Structure formats: C-alpha cells, structure tokens
Amino acid sequence: MPTDFEWDPWVGTAAAVAIALIVAAAALALLALVSALVSRRVPWVRELARRVRNAMIATTAVVAIWIAVATTEPAMQTWWPALSRLFLIGTILTGSWLLAAAVSFGFERLISREETLLVGPEARRRRTQLLVIHRLVLVTIAVLALGTVLFTFPEMRAVGTSLLASAGIVSIIAGLAAQSILGNLIAGVQVAFTDAIRVGDVVVVEGEWGRIGEINLSYVVVYIWDERRLVVPCSYFTTTPIETWTRRSDKILGTVYLDLDWRVPMGELRAEFQRIVEASPAWDGRSSSAVVTDAQGGFVTVRLVMSSKDSDDQWTLRCEVREKLMEWLQREHPEALPRTRVDVSPPARDPQP
Template sequence: MAPLTTFDIDWASWLGTLVALLVGIAAVAALVITVRFIANRVRGRSAWIGDLERRIRVPGMTLAFLIAGWIACAVTAPSTLSWWEVLDRILLICVVLVGAWLLSTLVTFGVERLMQYDSARDDSGPEARRRQTQLTVLNRLVIVLISIIAIGVVLFSFPEVRAIGTSILASAGVVSIVAGLAAQSTLGNLIAGVQIAFTNAIRVGDVVVVEGEWGRIGEINLSYVVVYIWDERRLILPCTYFTSQPVESWTRKSDKILGTVLMDLDWRVPVDAVREKFMEIIEASDAWDRRSANVLVTGSEGGYVTVRFKISAANSDDQWDLRCLVREKIITWLQQEHPEALPVTRVTLESPE
C-alpha cells in the first residue's frame, strides 16, 4: 500500500498568505450567508431583524473582511517584510474607522426603533415629543462621541502624535483656556443643545412664536434649532437663543388652546343676536372641541365697542381655522342682517350762530 501524502504549508511563504486569505474569505462568506439565512427565516415574525441585517450588511462585511485580511497577513509572509509596519498601521486605521461606522449604525437603528415604538402607539402629545427630542439629540451626541473616540484612537496609534499629546497634556491648563476662549460660541451652543433636549424647554413638533414668526420646531441639532414657519420658510437659530431669549410656546403642556377674535363694532350692535349666531357657527364646525366659547363686550372706547369671541380647539391648526371661520361668518352675517352694527364714523356739524 502506498503511503498517504501530506502537504505541509509554509505559512511564512506567499503561498501560505494566499491560503490564509482564502480561508479568511471563506469564513467571512460562511458567516454572512448564515446571518442572512437566519434573518430571512425570522423576518416574517420580526421585521426589524431584516431591517437591522440590511443596515449593518455593508459595514459588517467590510469590517469582517478587514479583520480576516489583517490576521492572514499578520501570521504569514507580509509580517516579515520591511513595509509590514506601514500596512499594519493602515489596517488598524481601517478597522477602527469601519468599526466606528458599524457602531454608529447600530446606535442609530436602536434610537429609530424606540421612536417607531412611540409612533406605533399614536402618541403625539407633549411627552411623546419630549422623548423624540431627547432621543434625537442623544443619538447625534453619541455618534459625535464615537467619531471623536475613533479619530483619537487613529491619531494616538502614531508614536509621534502620542509624544505631542503628552506635551499638550503637560500644559493642559493653558491649552484649555485658549481653546475655551476660541470656541466659546461653539461650546456654548453644544451645551445649550444638550440642555434643551433634557430640560424639556422645547421639543420637536412644538408650536412656537419666535422672532414674531409662528411655526413648529422641526429639528433640534447639537448647535442649532430649525423652526418650520407656516409659509414653508425655515428659521434657523442657535441653541443658545432658546436658553437666553423668551419663546412663546403654544404646546408646552397640551396641544389644546384658546383663541380670540376681536371686532370693533358700532354701539348699535345686537349683542344677544351676535352671541346666538356665534354659537350656531361654532357648533356646526368640527374644529371646535366644545371646551369653551363665549362672546363678551370687552371695550367701549374711541366711538366703538370691542366684541371678543373666545373659542377653544384641540390644537393650534384647528384654532386658526376656527378663528378665520368665525370672523368670516360674523362679518357676512352682520352685512346682511345688521348693517347698522358695522363701524361708522360720526361727524356732528354745528351751525354758526
């Protein structure tokens, strides 16, 4: 019987490098296929698993192939060559950066899942907006921290940078003062952004009046806030504005809001008839939430009487529509039924003696 032939691979040769790379690629491919198979099997019961697999597919595969290639080169021929130190440093930097990319993707996915959970409960009240704001700012803050740590690890992988870092730390007092003065505005906005998120001063979706403009808080970033104005303009303000300037909020505790319509009418206005017509108008409208409604004469100066119509609505949009409706209907009704109630200017002419 012929003896069995064995093949001994010289891992220090380029053939060993090629074999190690092929083994690494095969292992990563098997891992990817397994993960995708499991994700496809459970996707029907848990749709979020399929979404997670789709998001981490590219950064995860890239990281796995980089690590496999790094290990293969480290135990074979390239590790004995003069340029291995450079290649080793490049692979380390790539692994750190891709790892940060993967970690940021996981953090963002987790935050979005929490926000979708709130949306699924159909909760659009102040507490839901508070949680959405905090999660959004926290997500961006964590991603910034991950990026800073990754860049720091990359820089400190160079001995020269570590030496510079040691000298900087030795004079940290002076550096911190200079950096604080140079970046006072930027740091102030960053701190204000975190403060806004966790003190519940304003939230994404809040209705506010800022700089004389009515709109909704559309975005809260780490350094600035975007207000969506009602006419589709965008007002961008630094975060420090909302911690140092007064802001009128219409949805601080609840979306419910009161509104008023003021009319200057003639003294001959039939207030009881106006009150009856007002109730008829708002009872026919779905925008009135039936919490509050009244008509009062609140002024009688300058030759006119001021009639105030107070109405309540479930939110600011309904309140605006209801105010416009009341104003239009009452004006039309007065023109048709009680023209004497419309404001007039009286002039008395006295004959000379």
C-alpha cells in the same frame, strides 16, 4: 518525477486573500440566513440586518484581507508595519461605522416605541431627549474612533502625553477659543433635559410662528408655517424669553376681534357665533364666548373666544368664524358694519345782539 515548479509567495497571498473573502462571504450569508429565521419571531431583526449590512460587509472584508495578508508574504516585507497600520485604521473606522449604525437603529426603535405609548407633551419631551442623546452618542463614537486612529501613531502618543502634562494651559486656551461653541453645546444639552422646548412644540420666535422641527447639539431649527426654516443657536433658548403654545397641553384658546357699529344686535350675533362654532369640527366644545370689550371712537369692539384641541385647529376655527360672521353681518345686519360719520351741517350762528 522531479519538477522545477516553485510556488510564488505572491500567488499564495492572492490565494489567501481570495479564500479569506470567500470565508467572510460565507459567514455573512450564514448570518443573513440566521437573521431571516429569527426575524420570523422578532420582526425588527430583519430591519437591523438591513441597516448594518453595508458596515458589516466593509468591516468583515477589511478584517479578512488583513488576516490573509498578515499570514503570507507581505508580513515579511519591510513596509509591512505601515500597511498593517492602514489595516488597523480601516478596521477602527469600519467598526465605528458598524457600531454607529446599530446605535442609530436602537434609538430609532426607542423613539418609535415611545411615540406609540405616549402622546402630547410627554411624548415630545421623551422624543427630544432621545434625539439629543442619540446625537451625543454618535459624536462620542466619532471622537473615540478619531482619537484611536490618531493614537496608533507613536508620534501622536507623544503629543498626547505632552498635552496631558500641560492640561491646565491647554484647557484655558481651548476655553477662550471655543467659548461660544462649548456654550452652544452645553445649551443644547440643557434645552433637551430641562424640558424648555421639545420637538413638535408650537412656538413664536423672533416674531415668527412655527414648530420646533429639529434640536441639534448646537442649534435648533424652527419650521415656519410658510415652509421657511429659522435656524437659532441653542443658547438663544436659554437666554431669551420665547412664547410656546404647547408647554403642558396642545389645547388652546383663540380670539377674534370685530370692530362694529353701535347698532350691532349682540343677542343675534352671539347666537350666530355659537351656531358657527358648534357646527365646526375644529371646535373642541370646551369654551366659547362673545362679549363687548370696548366702546370708543364710534365703534364697539366685540371679542369672540373659542377653544380647540391644538393650534392648527385653532387657526382654522378663527378663520372660519371671522369669514362666516362677516358674511352674516353683510347679509342680515348691514347697519352693524363699521362706518365713519361726518357732520357736514353749517355751524350755528351766534344770535345778534
């Protein structure tokens, strides 16, 4: 029996898109099932699948729709080249997103593995280098993706050819215009690979005590002890002397100075100091001493030196020693506390001739 029904090409396009999305969803579900099975033996596969899930869905959807549309009615239209270019750009961007997510996961795995195998300065050095390489790779992916997108346009290819032809002039202009930016980028790489500073190092920068919290390609963030943040250009660390407390080891010596009266019993003070540090969990047992280093202006200066495994324990130990010795002197030897003496007796008269 004849029929007048005609298949609408646009209905076919919609059906093709729906079928393509269903096939893509089925492929993603199968991939998720495989990753779940593999993760029973390799646990990190589950975390990798979670990290790249959104990027994978976006990339698969764009490619599926592109294939469906390219094989149906829109491919016959005059505006198809422009739409096809949009799909190409979408594929490049989502694919770059997928690649960046996978790379980030890989670097995070490497960093966590290094932290379990290494400790101290070596661990901080490796972590810093991996963080900088990670950022360099992400920037490279972004630049390559942007460059690929731009070169999908014939006009940009012509511009690129012209730029390559005049590379000498362009390099001079770019070098003059971006001297400080490029200098900071180079300094960032230099800071990471010359081992000048590392993430976690204790430093004194611009008179502020803190830890290196972040090393980026162009700047370093110092976490100040009172929760402020000091943002410093990378070039600062290649041109300015800085004080670091954890260059080769976290171990550190600390000093407490006491200005006391000349009547201070040094033997008893030394014994009390030793008792305090030995009872403190912040002392690492390496070194301790109490000596008089100066005596002038009516006071004697007692220097107390003690060691700790790191700067945090050193701060705690110094405060503890200072406070307990102050209380001990007040209680046991108040005569040793500093005092100012003033002679108010009348001056002697000259003998009469």
